């Protein structure tokens with residue numbers, strides 16, 4: 066049974082950039098659903114839409130078949146940064162949601178103590194958040210959501226602020242509670258950028274593509290619990306998702322700075338990646354590459370996307386292969402490497418090409434950064450526009466195509 070649905074929802078903030086386009090999704094009773102995607106693909110926005118905290122620009126959201134306007138009464142939320150009130154004790158933090166529902170104080174206390182026990186915080190009722198470790202704080206976050214006994218538990222990167230061991234421990238405990246009869250909610254929806262976390266926890270994974278956020282892939286995870294990360298069936302699913310996420314980069318068709326944004330990778334990061342690939346004989350499994358670097362997928366993807374966009378490497382399934390251009394760059398002396406990079410960036414990175422062309426046709430080979438930022442603001446929010454320009458300047462400067470005069474705030478053509 067569908068508990069919460071979104072029907073063809075689209076969302077743009079302030080009428081500008083489209084963050085979600087035509088997303089239809091169901092959260093069903095009995096399932097753990099993971100929303101997976103790169104940073105900025107709209108995962109949090111989609112989750113907040115399910116919670117009724119964000120109103121879609123078009124389309125509708127229903128809870129048990131009824132359209133919702135405003136906060137969804139059937140959900141409890143857990144946030145990445147715990148979102149606890151520091152001046153309240155654990156017990157008071159957990160009771161807070163019940164207070165809003167107008168429950169009598171004895172009933173509030175009974176239910177809060179029960180939720181605190183369930184999540185393993187027994188004995189910490191009177192502690193303040195600052196006295197607790199990160200893992201314990203997030204347990205309070207869980208207790209505060211579960212005490213409401215909501216139909217659905219919505220979690221926005223709940224483990225990503227915790228260290229690796231604490232996160233793994235809490236994930237394991239949450240999943241064993243979920244499979245026990247004691248768990249008070251009927252469904253879980255988890256936002257994550259961590260592929261292994263999604264495969265470890267979810268029954269169904271929806272992968273979002275970015276620019277604008279839309280559903281790129283949906284797959285079910287037919288593995289029994291508890292799940293073993295090293296099992297071949299587990300890694301096969303992880304690899305499948307890696308390949309799908311990488312495929313998105315290769316699929317970008319239109320060649321303009323707004324349609325084909327530059328992945329936020331520095332030349333230094335690219336050189337590191339290509340060097341590592343070279344050292345591994347020119348090909349590497351993305352899954353083990355991420356593991357070898359102790360990277361999360363979010364950290365690795367911009368580098369891989371940038372290497373693929375520039376033509377330094379190719380993604381084939383879940384593998385990254387160095388191209389002959391990548392080898393030329395890697396093997397060359399510095400001046401040759403710079404000119405190889407300049408050629409690749411001009412051919413394959415639309416923003417770099419547009420800047421170089423504009424500077425060539427300008428009166429004195431100089432143009433104010435505001436000129437390019439204005440163009441970029443037509444397609445990106447401020448932060449992303451700045452990041453696009455910074456990436457282009459980094460690439461253009463290394464390739465000796467143009468530089469940036471920070472005093473005059475002008476881009477300057479290199480001769």
Ligand SMILES: Nc1ncnc2c1ncn2[C@@H]1O[C@H](COP(=O)(O)OP(=O)(O)OP(=O)(O)O)[C@@H](O)[C@H]1O
Nearest residue numbers: 078084102103104105106107108109110111258446
């Ligand atoms: N309230 C808002 N006002 C304007 N833009 C917003 C707002 N909330 C989100 N955005 C924009 O929407 C896009 C998607 O953001 P969202 O947080 O949903 O993505 P995400 O996939 O969860 O990313 P991350 O993993 O980095 O949190 C981003 O470009 C972000 O800048």
